[in-house]
Amino acid sequence: MKQLLTPILAAAVTAMVMIMPMGANAAMKGGFTGANEHVTTGGVQVVRTADGGAVVILDSDFSLDGAPDPHVGFGRDGEFDVASDLGKLMADTGLQIFVVPASVNVEDYNEVYIWCLEFSVALGVASLN
Secondary structure, three states: OOOEOOHHHHHHHHHHHHHOOOOOOOEEEEEEEEOOOOOEEOEEEEEEOOOOOEEEEEOOOOEEOOOOOEEEEEEEOOEEOHHHOOEEOOOOEOOEEEEEOOOOOHHHOOEEEEEEOOOOEEEEEEEOO
């Protein structure tokens, strides 16, 4: 089941990630570049949680110029993996947090995508490092 966090839960998760011991929340980070004539900007982080899980955080500067069915997910070397779909964007701008299900191994990927599910096209890609 794909799971999005409400703004209140997002703030709580962000606070938990910030207070975890050093090393417990090792993050991969990146910045979005638009794709297929879409403007997608802002930062993204993939953060390990204290329980061994992970969350994807679209930073407060995140912005998408709009699309009919934008989702967040992972890919590798220019290929989006539909099985990694984390759910639909809550908004076209701002801080958003998505829980990564246990079935998705974040180490298998080196990119975060904003993906239009309806048209099967990338709207933005962020290379992770």
